[in-house]
Amino acid sequence: MRATMFRRALREPGPIVAAMIGLLAAGWLIVYAVRPSASTETLSILTGSWVLGWIVLPLLLGGVRGRVRPVHLRLESIPPAPAAYALLVASALGIGPAVSLIALAALPAHAARDGFGPALIAAAGALLLWLLGLTGSAIALEAVGNAAGPVGAALTGVLTGTAMGVLGSVWAVAPWAGLLLITGPPASVTAVLRWTPGFWPLDATAILLLPLALLVGAAFLAYASLVRRVLTGAARPRSRRPAPASPAHPAPAAPGRVTGSPGAATGSPGGATGSPGGATGLPGGATGSPGAVTASPARAATASAGDFARGPIAGVLGRERHTWIRHPLRLQYLAFALVYGVLLATLPMLSDVDLLAPWAGVLVALWAATMAASLVALDGTALWLPLTAPRGERSEVLGRAFAWLLLVAPAGILLTVLGILITPDANTAGVFAAVAVLPAVLGAGSAVPVWISVSRVRPVTDPRHPTAADNPTDIVSVLLVLLALVVTSAPAFSLSVWGPPWSRWPAVAVGLLCGFAAWRAAAWAATERLTRRGTEVLAAAAQTTALPTAQIPLTWDTEWARTHKITLGALALLTLGWIPVVPQGLMVLVFDIKGAWILASHLTGTAQTATALSMLALGGTLLLTGLLLWDRREPA
16 A cells, blocks of 8 residues: 555655755765764764654645555454554655665764774664654654644644744754854753764664663554554544534533523524534534533533623633634644744844844734634634624624733733843844834734634635644735734834834833724724624635636637736736835845846935835735735636
């Protein structure tokens, strides 16, 4: 089975490109290992990072595809232990294991300069490291990559945020990595390295291979346990929710459920807007999504009844608060925003750049808002609940906004304070700018995503069982939220950075006012949208299949251009928009490149910077307009 899958995968260009890149990286690692100036500690860091990347990267790149999984053998009469062994042997057939085996050959190549004995020990250790990576990758893909629960979602968000954060700060990480390759790690890091598996094959002591072998054995036992759970059916099956209950045919009450509470009636404000189970009516749920109900029904019903007794907005707030913590996709969004924002702010400190550290809270709030740009699409047909209650639309919007603020605001404030404390020498204007921008971002970020999500509904295939593949967030919604947050925070930022010294404290008040104004405006717009066009929003959320879009011809077709003006205009804007962004804006601001055809080159000082920023804003507007038109292009 694995050989057939691998042979078919080679017909696509992706695996071939990945193999070439991996072979180049493995060859560079071997060349570095045989150099006379190569550091043993640095090589151990590189090989350990390689094995760790082997385990983590398939989670980010969708490594489940083309892989024989335990569920494929469920109908076969194979005992769990031989099945686990056979699955590991089958997983060894692939580009990743082959390239990793070549890369780990750098260990015996480096140890060979000390004699045959150390080289033999390093070769055995490299083989054990390879087995550890093979088994660890299988465990990660089976336990995390296919997990729909909170743990798998949180780990996926952390891994994705780490990868994106490192790539986003590669300009700061690259010099630090270059210094590590030239001079080696400091003494404090070297002392810690001796306790890591990546260093043991290079210690020239055979006794250190024993703990490495024990790690491999423990990993195999863990994987065998996962295989056994799948083959014997010990893994808890994914629970199915009952069919949505209509007002005319209510669902039977579950044991311990408080059906006579103020939130139980579907016609009351609390029952419709804050019904914690969405379409299913389950207490503490998140519009019928899996992973949303983990507490006992009696306890959840009691808590929900208390929320409804305080009002429908409190009921929606309680539902959303539990949903953010229990819903797999939402928890993944929170973990990603937290890790990504912190790394973007702190990784530049590796290159002694502490300018972004006070902005950690702002960045976390910014990404948490963008990741919430399409959450209404996860509700599916449960959106009828707020639409059938008196003033239920307002309660739904305000409850969602307050819940987001309740979760993100403490993290944003805490990270901002910590960023200021760890950088006492940071620019005073930059610190005041971060403090002034934070309330503006929090205020706009709590309500603007709700407005965008009810204006641009991107439905999922099955809202009851969402996975990472059902992510409804699209780039246009993200850019719209980013644009709204940037516009909201621009007055406070401009006043604190470019204003006189006495205007820094008033800039904080301006940030508060702008955040409050954006919150009120977005909440009003979202409420009006749900009130006036609620049926359209509900119909869009219930749509589970996308309409086919028009195909772009490879050659010029006059008839096609006449009947597809929106598509043609979107293509023109997406092409022309990069001209003011890159050559007229970024080339001047970032690289200080001059040229007769660059408009800002004919100006100096503040006028040059303002012109480049204006061109950047113009290009961004063109690109955003092109994306909006592309989203509305003619169907096939």
